Amino acid sequence: MTTILIMFAGVLAGATVFPRGLKKWNGWLQLGMTGLLIFTMGVSLGSRPGFLEELGAIGLKSLIFAVLPILASVALVYPVSRRFLERPDEKEGGED
Amino acid sequence: MVWIALGCLLAGVLCGLFFFPPEVTAFFTGNSERFLWALMFLVGISVGLSKGVFARVKGYGLRVLLLPLSITAASAAAGLLCAPLTGMGPGESMAIASGMGWYSLTGILLTDLAGAEVGAIAFLGNLLRETISFLIIPWIAAHLNHYTAIAPAGATSEDTTLAVLIRCTREEIVVLAVFNGVLCSAVVPVLVRFFYGVL
Structure with a gap:
């Protein structure tokens, strides 16, 4: 639920205050965060005991x-x- | 995208297995939810910047239910197919497959209901579903269609795999993916108990 609420806050920010000119930067940041998230998933898999x-x-x-x-x-x-x-x-x- | 996903996953597994001391591992695993929140905020901005996306989604009407219904039905049916291949009972198999990628809940539920081994298979099977989804969503989006890219993600299309979906599809599909993920997640605990208890 928290995830959905945070995404909704992003939707509001995007629709109102976020500068359209930074759309590309937002895309790059998303790519970086996606990579970090998948890396973290790998870390948690690899560190599982056994x-x-x-x-x-x-x-x-x-x-x-x-x-x-x-x-x-x-x-x-x-x-x-x-x-x-x-x-x-x-x-x-x-x-x- | 698929190479980035595969590279990050492999690097993560190797670091977790061989290189990271426990405190560094704890930093990553302890903050994974915050990473997800940051990503969801950025994805939300993309959706907010896209004009008319909600009007387009509204235009689907009740057809938006087709995605979660199809994914749920197909996952449960695939569970039945898994039974003879794995030597497990049909109820256990359908319960595991009905997790639709929600490995933590399905693993815990089935550990309680069916014991440690079934719980471990449920955990790992659904974790692998999420992991494989990261890798194949870009291919499906490019070669089949954007709607079908939601299919492997199942219940995870509202959070973790949404990150890949936003890269490979479009804002309208992201809204459909969130809707699909919410509905699939809502039925996971019901179906896992139902299939295990009834069959």
């Missing part, structure tokens, strides 16, 4: 529980979004 042993013991089962739900979600959402959500004017197949 991480390597745990990975060896239950790693394959856990991987199956990660990969199949991802594949199934993508396989269902793609046709559903093509049929019901995409607008004719949307440019697809490229990053904005």
Whole structure:
């Protein structure tokens, strides 16, 4: 909930006081924070006691529980979004 | 983006495993929520700078429910497929897959309900879902469509993976991702208990 509230505060700041000319800097800062967040996730994974042993013991089962739900979600959402959500004017197949 | 994500993740794992003393590790893990808050504020600014984004999202009407419904149904169904592959029961499998990336809650819930091993698999499986999502969202956004980029993220699309979604999609999709994440997160504890208890 706190995360959503903080994001909402950002939306308000962006819509009212944040200078439009700094949009690009905001993008770079986001990239830096994203990298920091993923790095932190890696640190917390790597520092788990017995991480390597745990990975060896239950790693394959856990991987199956990660990969199949991802594949199934993508396989269902793609046709559903093509049929019901995409607008004719949307440019697809490229990053904005 | 995918190389940045992969590089940061690998560097983090190696530092956590071999290089960082406990106090440095504690600094990163103890402040991860603050990093996320800072990022969410910046993402919010991007959304706020984008004119008319909420009007466009409003235009979807009830169709916005299609994303969380599809992701939840697909995740649970995939759990059923996981059962014969992992040798676990269908109820346990569907409960684990219904975590949709929310590893802390799913791990704790299933440790209480089913014991330490199932809890550990639930924790690691959902943690891997979040980690893999970081890596494949850029590819999905570029080669399928922006809506589908939300699919792997599941319940995490309202916070951690939102960081990658904002880089690879557009502001309108970010608002849809937050909505999807809130709804998926709301049903995770219900579905985990339901599937484990019923099947």
